[in-house]
Amino acid sequence: MYAAGLVVGATGCATAFNYAGPGPRYAGALAPRRASDSAVLHLVTFNIQFARQIDSAIALFGSAAPLEQADVITLQEMDAAGTSRIAQALGMSYVYYPATVHPKTGRDFGNAILSRWPIVADAKIVLPHLARFGKTERIATAATILVGDTPVRVYSVHLATFISEGPGSRRDQVAAVLADAAAYPRVVVSGDMNNHGIGREFVARGFRWPTEHNPHTEHIWNWDHIFLKGLALSGSGATGVVRDNHHASDHKPVWVVISLVAPSPPGRSAAAP
Numbered sequence: 001m002y003a004a005g006l007v008v009g010a011t012g013c014a015t016a017f018n019y020a021g022p023g024p025r026y027a028g029a030l031a032p033r034r035a036s037d038s039a040v041l042h043l044v045t046f047n048i049q050f051a052r053q054i055d056s057a058i059a060l061f062g063s064a065a066p067l068e069q070a071d072v073i074t075l076q077e078m079d080a081a082g083t084s085r086i087a088q089a090l091g092m093s094y095v096y097y098p099a100t101v102h103p104k105t106g107r108d109f110g111n112a113i114l115s116r117w118p119i120v121a122d123a124k125i126v127l128p129h130l131a132r133f134g135k136t137e138r139i140a141t142a143a144t145i146l147v148g149d150t151p152v153r154v155y156s157v158h159l160a161t162f163i164s165e166g167p168g169s170r171r172d173q174v175a176a177v178l179a180d181a182a183a184y185p186r187v188v189v190s191g192d193m194n195n196h197g198i199g200r201e202f203v204a205r206g207f208r209w210p211t212e213h214n215p216h217t218e219h220i221w222n223w224d225h226i227f228l229k230g231l232a233l234s235g236s237g238a239t240g241v242v243r244d245n246h247h248a249s250d251h252k253p254v255w256v257v258i259s260l261v262a263p264s265p266p267g268r269s270a271a272a273p
Helices: 054-061 080-090 167-181 199-204
Strands: 003-008 014-020 026-028 040-047 072-078 093-101 108-115 119-126 139-147 150-158 187-192 224-229 239-241 254-259
Touching (some): 026 080, 040 150, 040 224, 093 139, 108 119, 108 139, 108 150, 199 224, 224 254
Parallel strands (some): 150 187
Antiparallel strands (some): 003 014, 026 093, 040 254, 072 108, 239 254
């Protein structure tokens, strides 16, 4: 069971419909256990604006070389129907949690994780601070993925915008994710950070930041990132941005190729360990 929180503004009008508690939760076990080499993982994160252009997103995942090989995908601004359609088209397992019914669309708005490896546990992490305008909630979707015999904790994150929250609030939201991640030796945190400098919060906690110097991912900003703990890049040039996004979103997909081999101590560059 779950409860929904209705936030009422000063005028008495409802400004957001936020989901409280652990649900609702949507999941599907669509992928067989992968038999190929488990030493390398292809990671992708993509904010698909309001889950509007699902057909274009599916076509993109089937045609762009860095995306065709994706083993784990984190998605933001999704609803359950769009998540399920992409997962089924790609033959991947998935878990999805909505944070809120977005006032701009009247539809669920949240984060998803898709995987070719089994998802053995998952959770919704409610991030602190409601948006200054609209009072919408932000969350992270977490999943533990079993790659062969190795568990990897993955987070799909969508932090507050610079209009809705200040830098201190975003740091608090990152801290909530890092608090959950502290219990896991191998971690991937990825998604729309709505900021570039917030990456320093992850570096300070021992994470690698391979996407730091990527090209812009949303208009003129480089805001979509992947952070790694206990995982190494597979080599030089193991990250990038898909420039032609088939008009699927106002963001562009970001990809990273990693190895499950334990890395040397992290630095801030995208160079191979």
